[in-house]
Amino acid sequence: MLDPSWVSPYAPTTAERHRHAVVMRSYALRRRLVATVAAGAAVAALVVLAVALSPWLWLAAVLVGALYAIDLRRVVAGYATRAQGAAEALLARFARDEDPIARERLVTLVDRLSATFGVEAVRAEVVSDGGYNAALVPGPGGYVMVATSALVQDFALIEMEGVVAHCLARERIGVLERECVAALDLTGEAARALAGPGETFRADEVAAATIRYPLGIADALRRCRAQSVPAGSFFLDEAFDGWRWVFFNPWSDRREGVPSDLDDPEVRARALEEW
Numbered sequence: 001m002l003d004p005s006w007v008s009p010y011a012p013t014t015a016e017r018h019r020h021a022v023v024m025r026s027y028a029l030r031r032r033l034v035a036t037v038a039a040g041a042a043v044a045a046l047v048v049l050a051v052a053l054s055p056w057l058w059l060a061a062v063l064v065g066a067l068y069a070i071d072l073r074r075v076v077a078g079y080a081t082r083a084q085g086a087a088e089a090l091l092a093r094f095a096r097d098e099d100p101i102a103r104e105r106l107v108t109l110v111d112r113l114s115a116t117f118g119v120e121a122v123r124a125e126v127v128s129d130g131g132y133n134a135a136l137v138p139g140p141g142g143y144v145m146v147a148t149s150a151l152v153q154d155f156a157l158i159e160m161e162g163v164v165a166h167c168l169a170r171e172r173i174g175v176l177e178r179e180c181v182a183a184l185d186l187t188g189e190a191a192r193a194l195a196g197p198g199e200t201f202r203a204d205e206v207a208a209a210t211i212r213y214p215l216g217i218a219d220a221l222r223r224c225r226a227q228s229v230p231a232g233s234f235f236l237d238e239a240f241d242g243w244r245w246v247f248f249n250p251w252s253d254r255r256e257g258v259p260s261d262l263d264d265p266e267v268r269a270r271a272l273e274e275w
Contacts, residue, residue: 087139
């Protein structure tokens with residue numbers, strides 16, 4: 001008998017998206033920790049004074065606490081809006097590629113797969129860079145799929161499909177906001193901790209299960225891993241350190257694989273090949 005309660009382990013879940021949202025709220029609250037402590041101290045002082053001097057000060061304590069709670073909620077919600085600035089900030093670091101054939105190739109894939117993944121309003125942009133990489137980032141009114149000219153020109157269709165599917169899978173699991181805020185605010189290990197270690201591996205799973213061809217993503221990762229990124233590429237620039245976690249291959253500048261790292265392209269490719 002079929003089990004009607006069965007859920008595929010490769011399908012994105014509400015609980016998964018909620019977990020990422022909780023991480024973002026926690027990050028926002030930590031950024032306001034000093035102000036929160038100060039507001040709490042002010043409320044506590046007013047309560048003490050209300051007990052000792054005047055009951056009217058209870059009203060002041062409630063008012064201060066309520067106003068700060070409203071402001072804190074505004075700040076936390078603002079991080080989602082802030083993440084929408086990632087597309088403009090990322091595109092500003094590249095020159096646009098003007099090849100209409102390359103753009104049409106990417107647009108065709110994005111239009112087809114965005115419908116498959118249930119992601120609306122995705123704009124495709126090809127940027128001029130010799131490194132193989134791509135990213136999906138939030139923008140005003142939707143998302144922007146950014147792919148390098150080298151990737152669009154050199155990758156086979158099935159490999160490009162794997163890359164685009166992986167990027168769209170990140171939206172489905174709800175990790176884009178974490179990655180983009182990490183890119184805008186942080187660098188190094190702090191950025192990785194906020195973006196979520198191992199989330200590229202998880203996005204591979206969701207993408208492969210959706211397009212039902214894990215080898216397409218594996219072949220794309222193999223190509224990325226084998227490339228020596230040319231001089232002048234953004235992926236050899238210091239600025240890439242903060243932005244790396246929004247990209248399909250966050251380790252474009254790493255020459256040696258790390259078997260214990262789930263975000264390493266070699267580890268991800270092997271897992272997909274063994275599926």
